Structure formats: C-alpha cells, structure tokens
Amino acid sequence: MGILTMIHVNNHKQLQTFDPWDFLGEKRRKLMDASWAGIFQKKILPILPAKELFRELFPHFNASFGRPTKELYTVIGVLIFQQAFDLTDQETVEQLSFNLQWHYALNIYGQSDEATYMSPKTLWNNRDLVAQHSLDKIIFRTIIGKLVDVFGVDTTKQRLDSVHIKSNMQKLGRIRIFSEGIHRFLANLKRHETYFAAVDDAIIKKYLSEKAIGCFSRVKPSESEKTLDTVSADLYRIVIQFENVSEIRDMNTYKLLKRVLTGQCNVAENTAVPKAPKEISSDSLQNPSDPEVTCSDYKGQGLQAQIMETYSEEKKETVLNLITHVEVEPY
Numbered sequence: 257m258g259i260l261t262m263i264h265v266n267n268h269k270q271l272q273t274f275d276p277w278d279f280l281g282e283k284r285r286k287l288m289d290a291s292w293a294g295i296f297q298k299k300i301l302p303i304l305p306a307k308e309l310f311r312e313l314f315p316h317f318n319a320s321f322g323r324p325t326k327e328l329y330t331v332i333g334v335l336i337f338q339q340a341f342d343l344t345d346q347e348t349v350e351q352l353s354f355n356l357q358w359h360y361a362l363n364i365y366g367q368s369d370e371a372t373y374m375s376p377k378t379l380w381n382n383r384d385l386v387a388q389h390s391l392d393k394i395i396f397r398t399i400i401g402k403l404v405d406v407f408g409v410d411t412t413k414q415r416l417d418s419v420h421i422k423s424n425m426q427k428l429g430r431i432r433i434f435s436e437g438i439h440r441f442l443a444n445l446k447r448h449e450t451y452f453a454a455v456d457d458a459i460i461k462k463y464l465s466e467k468a469i470g471c472f473s474r475v476k477p478s479e480s481e482k483t484l485d486t487v488s489a490d491l492y493r494i495v496i497q498f499e500n501v502s503e504i505r506d507m508n509t510y511k512l513l514k515r516v517l518t519g520q521c522n523v524a525e526n527t528a529v530p531k532a533p534k535e536i537s538s539d540s541l542q543n544p545s546d547p548e549v550t551c552s553d554y555k556g557q558g559l560q561a562q563i564m565e566t567y568s569e570e571k572k573e574t575v576l577n578l579i580t581h582v583e584v585e586p587y
Contacts, residue, residue, distance in 0.1 A: 266327055266363070276365035293361035296333075299406050301363060304332050305398055309391050326374060331382050332395060333362045334374060338383075345376045400580055407576045414566050414580060421584065422558045423549045428542070430520060430530070431480065434487040435472040437516050437544045438463045438494065441509040451504055454497070459490055484530050488521050492528035515541050539586060550586040559584050 280288060288294050306328035330352075337358060338348040351358050353372050358364075364371050386392055404411060428436065442464045445452045462468055475483050495517050498504040505511075519540030521528035542549045542557050551557045564581035 266329060277360065288357070288360050291357065293357040295406075296361040297363050299402060300399055301329060301333065301361070303398060303402055304329055305394060306332050309394060326378060326382070327371070330362050330364065330371075330374075332386075334358075334379065335383055335386060336395070336399075337361075338379075345379055348379060349374060349376055396582070400578060403576075403578055404580075407578075409566055409576055409578050410568065411566055411580065413568065414564050417563050417565070419561045419563055420552070420555045420558050421561050422556075423543065423546050426543065426545075427557060431472050431475055431484055431487055433516060433520070433541060433543070434484070434491055435463060435469055437509075437513050437541070438487070438491055439469045440544050441494065441507070441513050444507060444509045445504070448504065451498070451501065455494070459494065462490070488528040488530050491517055492521070492523065509544075512541060512544050512547060515547075548584075548586060559586060561585075 277285060277288075289298075309332075310328050334348060334352055337343075337351070338345075341351075343351065352374055359372065366372070386395075403409065438459075442452075442455065442460060445455070472483070472487070491513060495510075495513055498510060517523070517528060520531055520536060522531055522535075523529075538552060539550045541547060542551055549557055549559060552560075562581075562583045562585065563579055565579050566577045568575045568577065
C-alpha cells in the first residue's frame with residue numbers, strides 16, 4: 257500500500273488580514289507591482305489550473321490527510337519561470353530559493369525551506385508529469401486567454417510562421433544510434449529475467465555495460481562500414497527473437513529497435529543490411545533519447561514548430577503581440 261499524500265494548494269484569491277509584503281516599503285513595492293512579478297501574482301497566479309490538473313494526475317491524493325505535496329501553484333509557476341528565463345534545473349532551484357521577485361510573483365511570503373526550496377528531483381519529476389499528460393497546453397491556453405483580456409489584445413489579426421527547433425540531445429552517427437538503441441533495450445529487458453536470460457551472452461557483453469557502449473563512439477573511419485554491418489546484424493537478431501512475444505513487443509525500447517531496423521536497414525536472407533545514406537527517410541530515428549526528432553534535408557536534425565502570433569498594423573511600441581498557439585511536429 258502506497259503512502260497517502262495530501263494535496264497542498266494555497267488559496268491565492270483570499271485576502272490577508274495583514275499585508276505580508278509590507279516590509280518592502282512604498283518604493284520597492286511600487287517597482288515590484290509594475291514589474292512582471294506583480295502582473296503574474298495578481299493576474300496569472302490565481303487562475304493557474306493547479307488543483308484541477310494535479311487531481312486529474314493523482315486521483316489517490318487526499319484533500320486533508322497524508323504527507324503534503326509541494327504547493328501546486330508554486331510548482332506550476334516554477335515550471336513556467338524555468339522556461340521563460342531559460343534556466344537549468346540547478347539555476348531554477350537557486351532562483352526559487354533566493355529571488356525575491358520569484359517569491360512575490362508566486363505569493364510566497366514565508367521564508368522556510370518548505371515554502372522556498374524545491375529539490376532538482378522534484379522539479380524534474382513534476383516537469384516530466386506535465387509533459388507526459390500534455391498539461392503544458394492547458395497551462396498555455398489559460399495564461400494566454402488571461403493576457404488577452406488584461407491587455408486588450410486584438411486576436412482578429414494573426415499570422416502563422418514555421419520555425420526549426422534543434423534538439424538538445426547529442427547528434428549521433430548511425431553506429432551510435434544502433435548501439436544506443438540495443439543498450440537501452442537490454443537495460444529494460446533485465447526486468448524480465450526469463451527473456452533476458454535467453455539473449456546471447458555475446459550480445460549482452462557487447463552492448464549492455466556503459467564501458468562497452470562507449471567503444472562504439474571511438475570506431476575508426478576505416479572500421480565504420482564493418483562495424484555498421486555487425487551492429488545491424490545484431491539488432492536484427494534481437495528484433496526477430498522477440499517479435500512474437502507480446503509482452504516484449506509492447507515495450508517502447510523494443511519499438512524503437514524496430515523503428516531503427518525499418519528506417520536504417522534492408523532485411524534480406526535472414527539478416528539486415530544497412531541502407532545507403534540517400535535511402536534513409538527523414539523520419540528515421542535520430543537519437544533514442546529523443547525519438548520525436550526527425551531530419552530535414554535542408555535544416556538538419558530537429559523539429560518543426562508552427563507558431564501563431566497576433567499582429568498589428570499600427571506602428572506603436574505600446575501594442576502587445578502574443579503567441580497564441582504552438583504546435584510542434586516532425587519534418
């Protein structure tokens with residue numbers, strides 16, 4: 257039985273008997289209210305869909321009993337700020353811990369670790385959950401809708417642009433794509449002892465350990481063709497060995513192996529032969545760590561983003577244009 261966890265959500269619409277920000281003084285308070293932090297606290301923070309979203313994710317959470325989660329408005333706010341200010345996880349943790357503007361924006365007036373500290377692991381876990389459940393789209397639409405109302409943005413005039421997005425993952429050669437894919441599959445397969453024991457020991461020794469997998473990044477150019485033939489044949493053997501085992505066939509790491517095989521190889525006479533580079537399609541797997549990335553003939557590896565933005569024909573600096581929609585797609 258798991259540990260019962262209590263949802264921790266502050267009511268940011270409730271007025272305080274005493275002003276918790278009075279210590280700022282008149283001048284600093286005026287600066288703070290005029291900054292992005294003041295706008296976020298008063299207009300954005302109260303309408304973030306924290307309670308509804310996280311109850312959808314964690315139906316086993318309890319409203320009043322158990323170990324509390326991190327305050328959920330803070331969690332969503334921190335995830336937004338990390339992206340807005342382009343911060344690493346460690347930089348994000350430090351800003352939440354010490355940046356007064358962040359505290360004001362998130363209406364955090366206590367100085368305890370519970371209120372102002374979030375571990376990198378907690379940050380990563382929550383970001384991963386939001387991404388997995390596409391909650392970022394809900395958050396985006398909620399904020400944009402509010403900004404349109406607050407600033408009176410005219411949404412009748414919008415334009416659509418296409419933007420190339422580069423992956424933040426390492427660019428891998430063909431040999432590394434094969435070897436990394438096999439390594440990830442074997443690491444995952446270890447949880448299924450019976451099936452793992454059926455894999456050839458030579459395959460396991462060649463691909464499973466981090467030290468062994470590192471050898472494929474040091475292949476000499478004169479040996480690359482022979483090595484590519486070898487890893488192609490090894491990958492084919494693994495795919496064929498488990499193609500009729502539904503439990504393994506449904507694993508994501510197995511599906512990636514199958515994608516590498518069909519995208520990079522021609523299967524003939526019970527083995528796999530690497531395709532010529534010009535035969536490889538743009539939607540072939542570029543990196544097992546980022547399976548959505550494809551390759552454009554002109555722009556290279558990455559993704560394509562369709563971005564919708566409001567615009568005005570008036571030449572005024574005070575006119576606010578907003579990005580109203582973003583759709584990321586492969587080439």
